[in-house]
Amino acid sequence: MLFDPSPKRKREDLYDFDEELAKLQSYLGQPLVAVVGLRRTGKTSLILTALEESGHPYIFFDLRTISPSTKDLYQLVSKGLEDFLASGSTWTGVRNAFVRLLKLVRGVSISGVSVDLAWGRGERPMLTDIFGALNEAAGEEGSKLVIAVDEVQRATGQVSVALQNAFAYSYDHLRNLSFVISGSEMQLLYRLLEDPEAPLYGRAFLEVKTRRLARDEAEDFLEKGFEEAGVSVGQGEIEEAAARLDGIIGWLTYYGYSRAIRGSGLDEAWRSAVNLAGSELANFLACRVSRERYRLILKLLARGVKEWGGLKSGLEDREGKRVSDRVLYEILETLRKHSLIDEHNDFQDPLLREAAKGL
Numbered sequence: 001m002l003f004d005p006s007p008k009r010k011r012e013d014l015y016d017f018d019e020e021l022a023k024l025q026s027y028l029g030q031p032l033v034a035v036v037g038l039r040r041t042g043k044t045s046l047i048l049t050a051l052e053e054s055g056h057p058y059i060f061f062d063l064r065t066i067s068p069s070t071k072d073l074y075q076l077v078s079k080g081l082e083d084f085l086a087s088g089s090t091w092t093g094v095r096n097a098f099v100r101l102l103k104l105v106r107g108v109s110i111s112g113v114s115v116d117l118a119w120g121r122g123e124r125p126m127l128t129d130i131f132g133a134l135n136e137a138a139g140e141e142g143s144k145l146v147i148a149v150d151e152v153q154r155a156t157g158q159v160s161v162a163l164q165n166a167f168a169y170s171y172d173h174l175r176n177l178s179f180v181i182s183g184s185e186m187q188l189l190y191r192l193l194e195d196p197e198a199p200l201y202g203r204a205f206l207e208v209k210t211r212r213l214a215r216d217e218a219e220d221f222l223e224k225g226f227e228e229a230g231v232s233v234g235q236g237e238i239e240e241a242a243a244r245l246d247g248i249i250g251w252l253t254y255y256g257y258s259r260a261i262r263g264s265g266l267d268e269a270w271r272s273a274v275n276l277a278g279s280e281l282a283n284f285l286a287c288r289v290s291r292e293r294y295r296l297i298l299k300l301l302a303r304g305v306k307e308w309g310g311l312k313s314g315l316e317d318r319e320g321k322r323v324s325d326r327v328l329y330e331i332l333e334t335l336r337k338h339s340l341i342d343e344h345n346d347f348q349d350p351l352l353r354e355a356a357k358g359l
């Protein structure tokens, strides 16, 4: 179903994006592929659909929801491995070989499809040993195994370093593995790949970008989705929705689902989408040390104050003292790195802008 709110896994549920899908499919099996695009532009859907259709054995690690600690990371890895071991009747050979090899790795215990990884310092298995077992298992069966890491930039600090080192090691030594990494906070993702200090620096990677739908595509998507759901919605409302949701397929899906399944109108769907965007902004702010400054700048930007002078005097008025240019510069850079605003200080997403007005 086009309006199904979870990430798509099947070609028939994926609207358009033929070119992006074909590109990603042709890249699977290469050492490193990056899938980049704003939040809710269909990265996870594209990756899962390409993987499902590809015939490659794959493991999917989902870093979406949290900024993982080492413990979280190991739990996510064991979840990914368990899903792989439980994934139906295909790739039995690779799976059996993997179980046999993984049992030899220190800090791992397996029973049935449950995989426990120790995470304590000195106890935990090295990620490269786990990847090594996967590499060897794939090699024995003559296949390339794809490891997808969704929203990889969520990992920070030590966890990020551990992951990046494991990717770099695998890139250089584990030829039967293919990595697909994705990220919504695009500059942060590029930093993993292109910063001279980063472990992966200098390795070639392939790239697939997701995009906003054009206005006519967005309208067509909504029409097809409503038709599929058997709900009739006036052309005027469809046009208005496409205009307000700015071609972001995740918001179009959210609206379509709310309208078709829950019967809520555009304004109601808009309000609850703004709430959702607002909670994402709140999470972003919770991670900032000087969150009150960020809050103010986001609010000013949302209200259309985009010029340096206006933003700076806004900050100074609030704090009742001079604020250095550096402070404002870093706030704006951080907002850009997290793909919240673009180089003209415009919000990348109209729902985030609306949510920021109420901060």
Ligand SMILES: Nc1ncnc2c1ncn2[C@@H]1O[C@H](COP(=O)(O)OP(=O)(O)O)[C@@H](O)[C@H]1O
Pocket: 002, 003, 004, 005, 006, 007, 008, 013, 014, 015, 016, 017, 037, 038, 039, 040, 041, 042, 043, 044, 045, 046, 184, 210, 249, 250, 251, 253, 254
């Ligand atoms: N090509 C598509 N066709 C239909 N729905 C899609 C498509 N791409 C994404 N969606 C929907 O949009 C929402 C966000 O998609 P997702 O793949 O999670 O995006 P991202 O990973 O970029 O944040 C989900 O509800 C998903 O079902």
Ligand SMILES: [Mg+2]
Pocket: 043, 044, 045, 064, 150
């Ligand atoms: Mg995603």
